Amino acid sequence: MIRRALRLRSAQVALAFLAVVVLLVVTGDLLAPQDPLAQDTSAVLQGTSSAHWLGTDYLGRDVLSRLVAGTRVSVLAALTAVVIGALLGIVPGMLSAFSGRVVAWTSLRVADAFMALPFIIFAIAVAGLFGNGLFQAMVAVGVLIAPVYFRIIRAAALGYAGAQYVEAATLLGAPWWHVLAVHIWPKVLPAVVVTTANLAAGGLLVVSSLTFLGIGIQPPDPTWGGMLASDLGYLTQRPFGPVAPALAIMGTVAALNLLADAIRDSSGDAGRAAEALRNPLKREVADVR
Amino acid sequence: MTAVATPEVQAADEEVLAPLDEVADLAPHSPARGVLIALGRGLAIAVPVLFLTTLITFALGAFSDQDPAAAVLGEVATPADVERMRHEFGLDRPFHEQYGSWVWNALHGDLGASWFTNIPVADSIAERLPVSLSVAGLALGIAVVLGGCGGIVAALNRGRFVDRAITAVAAAITTVPAFVAGIGLIIVFAVLIPVFPTGGYVPISAGIGLWASFLVLPAFALGLDASADLARQLRTGLVSALDENYVLGAQVRGLPWRRVVLVHALRNGAAPAIAVIGLHIPRLVGGAVITEAVFQMPGLGQLTRDAALRGDVPVIQGSLLVAVLLVLVSSLVVNVVLARLLPASERAA
Amino acid sequence: MSADTGTHDRGPAAVTAGEALVQVDALRIEAPDGRELVSGVSFELARGGSLGIVGESGSGKTLTTRSLLGLLPHGISVTGGSVVFDGMDLRALRRTQWEQVRGSRIGAVFQDPASYLNPSIAVGKQLTEVLRVRGGLSRSAARERAAELLGSLGLHQVDLVLTQYPHELSGGMLQRVLLAIAICLGPELLIADEATTALDVTVQADVLDLFETVRVREGLALVLVSHDLAVVSRSTENLLVMRDGVVVEAGPTAQVLADPRHPYTRLLVEHHDAYSLAGYLEKETADV
Numbered sequence: 009m010i011r012r013a014l015r016l017r018s019a020q021v022a023l024a025f026l027a028v029v030v031l032l033v034v035t036g037d038l039l040a041p042q043d044p045l046a047q048d049t050s051a052v053l054q055g056t057s058s059a060h061w062l063g064t065d066y067l068g069r070d071v072l073s074r075l076v077a078g079t080r081v082s083v084l085a086a087l088t089a090v091v092i093g094a095l096l097g098i099v100p101g102m103l104s105a106f107s108g109r110v111v112a113w114t115s116l117r118v119a120d121a122f123m124a125l126p127f128i129i130f131a132i133a134v135a136g137l138f139g140n141g142l143f144q145a146m147v148a149v150g151v152l153i154a155p156v157y158f159r160i161i162r163a164a165a166l167g168y169a170g171a172q173y174v175e176a177a178t179l180l181g182a183p184w185w186h187v188l189a190v191h192i193w194p195k196v197l198p199a200v201v202v203t204t205a206n207l208a209a210g211g212l213l214v215v216s217s218l219t220f221l222g223i224g225i226q227p228p229d230p231t232w233g234g235m236l237a238s239d240l241g242y243l244t245q246r247p248f249g250p251v252a253p254a255l256a257i258m259g260t261v262a263a264l265n266l267l268a269d270a271i272r273d274s275s276g277d278a279g280r281a282a283e284a285l286r287n288p289l290k291r292e293v294a295d296v297r
Numbered sequence: 298m299t300a301v302a303t304p305e306v307q308a309a310d311e312e313v314l315a316p317l318d319e320v321a322d323l324a325p326h327s328p329a330r331g332v333l334i335a336l337g338r339g340l341a342i343a344v345p346v347l348f349l350t351t352l353i354t355f356a357l358g359a360f361s362d363q364d365p366a367a368a369v370l371g372e373v374a375t376p377a378d379v380e381r382m383r384h385e386f387g388l389d390r391p392f393h394e395q396y397g398s399w400v401w402n403a404l405h406g407d408l409g410a411s412w413f414t415n416i417p418v419a420d421s422i423a424e425r426l427p428v429s430l431s432v433a434g435l436a437l438g439i440a441v442v443l444g445g446c447g448g449i450v451a452a453l454n455r456g457r458f459v460d461r462a463i464t465a466v467a468a469a470i471t472t473v474p475a476f477v478a479g480i481g482l483i484i485v486f487a488v489l490i491p492v493f494p495t496g497g498y499v500p501i502s503a504g505i506g507l508w509a510s511f512l513v514l515p516a517f518a519l520g521l522d523a524s525a526d527l528a529r530q531l532r533t534g535l536v537s538a539l540d541e542n543y544v545l546g547a548q549v550r551g552l553p554w555r556r557v558v559l560v561h562a563l564r565n566g567a568a569p570a571i572a573v574i575g576l577h578i579p580r581l582v583g584g585a586v587i588t589e590a591v592f593q594m595p596g597l598g599q600l601t602r603d604a605a606l607r608g609d610v611p612v613i614q615g616s617l618l619v620a621v622l623l624v625l626v627s628s629l630v631v632n633v634v635l636a637r638l639l640p641a642s643e644r645a646a
Numbered sequence: 647m648s649a650d651t652g653t654h655d656r657g658p659a660a661v662t663a664g665e666a667l668v669q670v671d672a673l674r675i676e677a678p679d680g681r682e683l684v685s686g687v688s689f690e691l692a693r694g695g696s697l698g699i700v701g702e703s704g705s706g707k708t709l710t711t712r713s714l715l716g717l718l719p720h721g722i723s724v725t726g727g728s729v730v731f732d733g734m735d736l737r738a739l740r741r742t743q744w745e746q747v748r749g750s751r752i753g754a755v756f757q758d759p760a761s762y763l764n765p766s767i768a769v770g771k772q773l774t775e776v777l778r779v780r781g782g783l784s785r786s787a788a789r790e791r792a793a794e795l796l797g798s799l800g801l802h803q804v805d806l807v808l809t810q811y812p813h814e815l816s817g818g819m820l821q822r823v824l825l826a827i828a829i830c831l832g833p834e835l836l837i838a839d840e841a842t843t844a845l846d847v848t849v850q851a852d853v854l855d856l857f858e859t860v861r862v863r864e865g866l867a868l869v870l871v872s873h874d875l876a877v878v879s880r881s882t883e884n885l886l887v888m889r890d891g892v893v894v895e896a897g898p899t900a901q902v903l904a905d906p907r908h909p910y911t912r913l914l915v916e917h918h919d920a921y922s923l924a925g926y927l928e929k930e931t932a933d934v
Binding site for chain 2: 117118120121123124125126127128129130132133134135136137138209213216217220221222223233236237239240248250254257258261262265
Binding site: 541542543545546547548549550551552553554556560561564565638639 | 715717741742744745746747748749750753754756758761762763764765766767775776779780824827828831
């Protein structure tokens with residue numbers, strides 16, 4: 009499935025972009041051409057030059073270096089949310105495909121309750137209540153996206169829950185975790201991969217939004233969202249300042265979404281279950297048992 | 298079959314029209330009943346969801362490490378002061394009691410008061426809500442108009458250049474976060490071509506034109522994502538509706554094409570798009586926080602953000618509650634609209 | 647009628663009385679890839695006359711009738727021949743002109759009636775919509791006329807039926823509603839394409855009788871398309887047998903059935919005899 013997806017040109021471009029991002033996450037500010045925190049009051053708000061490829065910000069700091077150094081925080085925070093969401097959502101989602109109507113109804117309502125909470129306001133609230141930390145905020149986002157995993161995986165697993173080989177395995181006395189791991193997991197894997205890529209993109213947007221608002225970061229530390237916020241104050245002097253961090257965010261988001269699309273297009277029904285969630289009517293159909 | 302096989306042209310008349318025994322289940326049916334059912338079903342879901350979310354909201358505040366005494370009195374507070382303060386705010390009572398009285402008071406419109414300013418939370422929210430509702434409402438309007446037109450035009454020109462252009466633009470827009478869109482709009486329409494203000498807000502009482510001029514950019518920034526999604530869903534829904542036999546049926550009756558599209562195809566094809574609006578409402582409410590920050594508007598989002606940065610628990614709880622209420626009420630409205638539009642789906646549900 | 651090779655034409659008998667309402671000559675219909683789906687089909691239909699078209703699926707019979715409605719599937723088009731209705735060249739019509747012809751001069755009903763009605767709109771509203779938008783009736787006049795029409799087509803509890811949705815009605819009832827919509831503007835031609843195929847046998851007979859009644863009462867010309875020889879033989883005067891986009895035999899229905907000349911027609915009649923109840927009973931008695 010993945011291999012077939014990688015034959016697509018769009019997937020190759022997306023992967024190349026993501027490889028650069030991952031490299032920056034691993035190396036951190038080692039690759040930054042200059043010290044991302046070093047101020048130079050003699051050269052503030054400059055345009056592009058050979059010394060500063062992307063110019064300087066309002067304190068004369070090198071924008072390219074800050075962009076490179078800011079990658080790790082932004083990406084790792086997004087991944088935190090996705091990992092927590094996956095841990096909380098995937099196994100319950102598979103299990104609920106086998107549950108009775110009462111359990112299914114209740115679990116869907118709990119999922120609805122979490123999905124009704126506006127992500128960003130909730131994350132801000134949690135960050136505020138539990139100390140102004142990005143990690144706390146992203147744990148909260150992770151809890152909020154768990155229902156997304158739950159519903160998609162449940163929808164994907166529902167199709168297989170009634171399959172004859174699953175029934176046969178259950179009749180032969182295989183324990184539930186064995187049935188899940190051997191029979192259901194491989195079938196829902198495409199949906200998991202697609203959802204993870206989509207949610208990582210969404211998580212990155214939330215991280216950028218939060219850091220943009222100044223939630224969860226200490227001022228001198230560079231983040232993509234924080235850079236946008238500080239550039240916003242100097243639009244008249246440097247109108248194209250926000251372009252570089254904005255492109256970093258949008259490029260990564262677009263690459264993740266492209267990858268998700270490519271994998272979904274080259275996988276079967278299970279991948280399409282992830283698409284079905286985008287269409288709420290189909291989602292309701294998937295829930296009718 | 299023998300009778301059928303012989304070609305006998307019968308004398309036309311009424312005895313042929315034998316009474317029908319097959320009068321199917323002729324339960325009286327009215328659209329109003331469908332709406333009531335949808336409303337009841339929606340409330341049955343919304344009320345438990347509201348209960349859960351208030352519990353989550355309140356528990357977050359109660360179990361956080363924020364303390365009004367430490368927050369207000371600062372480092373100099375003596376343990377006795379802290380104890381007195383905690384008692385004053387009722388924080389020494391058991392959790393369920395605190396929750397119960399919070400819900401009870403909330404039902405009477407009392408959300409407590411800020412730990413820092415002592416201003417009633419309900420008053421602050423009432424003051425900020427019009428700002429947020431203006432932005433989110435206008436954004437929704439823009440999404441419906443822009444996404445609606447885009448989707449219909451794309452569907453009617455399926456496979457042609459216009460269709461591919463709209464689809465590509467919509468796909469590109471969904472990768473742009475609201476605050477990036479906001480900054481872009483400010484750069485273009487407030488800095489390079491200064492036709493709109495870069496930010497701020499004036500109430501509608503200062504004049505509709507002025508009020509709108511402050512809202513246009515933020516509402517566009519917020520509504521772009523929703524309109525792109527709406528356009529894509531509407532295109533898909535309408536394209537499949539146009540392939541349905543009932544569209545052919547309506548054409549056979551000689552109904553004008555515009556009527557066939559706007560009355561017959563759209564009614565069914567718009568359903569997924571309308572459901573998508575329901576999904577976007579939490580994002581519009583939440584996204585308003587960011588948009589308000591970009592455009593420096595004194596809305597609910599700013600209130601929440603400032604409260605979060607200070608650890609002002611009652612304000613955080615109150616605004617979270619209002620946000621959730623907004624979301625639940627609007628999704629209820631969406632469900633009722635869907636039930637009114639598609640009476641047939643009531644049976645399937 | 648053109649004398650295409652392979653067509654067993656029985657000459658002027660095909661048109662019984664009156665002037666021709668429909669004249670189709672050497673009709674060609676092509677798929678987007680250039681494949682010919684209908685090649686050189688010709689027939690005439692008199693005012694108030696009836697014509698049956700039989701053939702297996704894919705024989706081009708549905709496409710032929712669709713060209714009379716100007717509603718060919720996406721990409722498929724008429725590439726040759728002429729389609730003339732009451733002296734008017736239908737191939738030259740634009741969309742707005744077609745909208746004037748459909749419904750008020752040519753009506754149609756199809757297989758699977760439920761799918762041809764909008765599932766989200768009450769059936770009464772769909773009937774009165776046509777009467778109001780096309781017939782220019784007022785809301786109350788349209789409602790009255792609708793009830794009257796449905797009553798004349800053998801439906802009971804008409805006021806209730808009018809408020810119901812397609813999923814609440816049976817197939818036979820739906821086909822009557824569709825028939826009411828098709829004839830409500832007083833067309834001169836009614837096309838029934840496999841209109842009784844999905845119905846129970848008894849309901850099928852009822853609806854076929856209804857077509858005949860309406861045809862005589864309203865002076866309609868009828869084109870009845872079916873894969874089922876029995877359906878066509880029961881209610882048409884003339885018959886076209888189509889296969890692979892070509893007319894293989896044409897003539898008065900009774901004559902074609904009694905004395906089929908083309909091997910394919912012979913095959914159809916034999917099959918029909920062999921599998922119908924009559925044929926079965928005959929065979930039983932012969933065996934005894």
